[in-house]
Ligand code: B12
């Protein structure tokens with residue numbers, strides 16, 4: 001079969017977690033780049049993002065690929081059904097593809113193929129297989145049907161994946177280009193800061209790896225599984241320069257948001273990056289601010305000093321202001337370390353983005369109350385750009401999900417696992433002393449403490 005074109009689609013999620021139209025779907029763009037390169041630009045490849053365009057199934061493509069996370073998945077199924085009815089081959093990828101076997105079992109009429117994990121290499125292999133130039137058995141990470149049987153091919157070896165190969169992302173593959181994303185950012189942010197780019201300075205989480213080695217529990221709600229890797233400062237700067245050259249003008253305020261987890265566990269990277277930036281000739285032509293994720297327990301005095309020089313904001317996943325809740329949820333930090341980090345931010349005047357999660361394992365009225373007090377005291381420092389306070393979401397692939405499925409085995413047969421499905425069960429078994437309502441109320445109150453214009457708006461990891 002000849003594959004004429006591949007349409008890649010990012011759908012809306014729901015709740016207040018939707019990305020407020022700021023974030024371009026980088027994963028899909030990278031897949032598009034891989035396809036364009038592999039087939040020497042002979043196939044039509046486009047990326048449609050429902051945050052900016054209505055989804056209409058393109059007549060130029062005979063394959064449609066969807067990005068799905070656990071929250072967007074129900075909407076993906078609706079859109080995928082339309083693609084199926086229009087006679088397309090439907091492929092699903094993204095974080096929710098971790099349930100690949102179950103998805104193929106439960107969605108016979110809607111999804112033809114699922115690719116788990118990094119998709120750049122497998123999607124090209126899949127197109128080759130569809131065109132008869134490779135066997136389906138030889139497509140990495142693919143789940144597919146042979147008659148009534150579902151076959152789960154081995155996952156792609158991680159060393160084959162190279163971030164730099166498709167970095168920077170080619171925003172021209174978006175049917176709208178990048179402008180609407182920047183406009184959306186400017187709308188919810190101060191007018192003058194119209195440009196945001198997200199990047200990764202590193203991958204994986206050192207804390208998680210260290211706990212794994214010691215056979216101990218790390219954050220029970222975490223589903224990240226990237227192996228550890230640090231990028232070279234020169235690679236990071238080249239990526240940023242590409243964005244500035246194309247999309248910014250000298251003097252512009254630009255936000256670079258690093259989505260690598262816990263940069264605090266990577267002090268050498270921070271110092272190297274700082275040294276490279278200090279030597280960089282073009283950096284000061286723009287007003288660049290950086291945002292990093294950091295575990296409160298990792299922030300040290302020299303690191304804070306470096307962040308100040310980098311004009312950085314720090315996003316702390318404080319998660320709870322109760323030591324017992326932090327312990328039970330594998331956070332590996334204490335309220336004392338939260339305050340130590342906050343004091344360092346005060347010393348070096350580093351803006352803070354603060355995330356708290358309500359409904360964690362062992363949550364009580366007292367611990368929710370402690371979160372509220374913590375947030376009020378933190379706000380009084382004047383450093384908070386944004387509170388990011390949401391309810392726990394039990395995601396497949398996390399220890400929390402495994403614990404819940406032990407108690408509720410029926411969950412293992414469900415591919416639709418939105419919070420309404422899991423939350424009440426979670427509270428029933430693991431958060432008995434605080435109701436869903438109480439937790440929701442606490443999350444809402446803290447969230448509303450956000451200043452109106454934070455450096456990143458008021459979306460993100462909440463629902
Ligand atoms: C940036 C980010 C966001 C941003 C922007 C999202 C975006 N448009 O990319 C914001 C802040 C908006 C966001 C919001 C949320 N996020 Co978020 N986010 C991330 C983060 C940190 C990076 C995503 C990224 O850019 N990755 C880099 C790209 C290159 O990788 P990728 O997108 O995964 O794509 C690769 C593969 O997945 C695959 N692939 C992707 N799509 C497809 C499609 C096909 C057809 C194929 C074959 C393959 C394929 O190939 C790609 C290239 O290798 C990830 C964690 C992480 N480190 O990945 C969490 C993550 C994706 N988020 C997560 C969640 C839960 C959410 C929220 C639901 C949180 C919430 N409670 O509100 C919301 C949902 C918003 C929405 N409407 O979808 C989870 C998803 C887990 C799950 N099982 O669903 C993750 C994995 C973090 C975690 N908790 O573990 N998020």
Ligand code: SF4
Nearest residue numbers: 205208218219222261
């Ligand atoms: S939640 Fe963050 S700190 Fe905790 S294990 Fe996951 S990536 Fe690491």
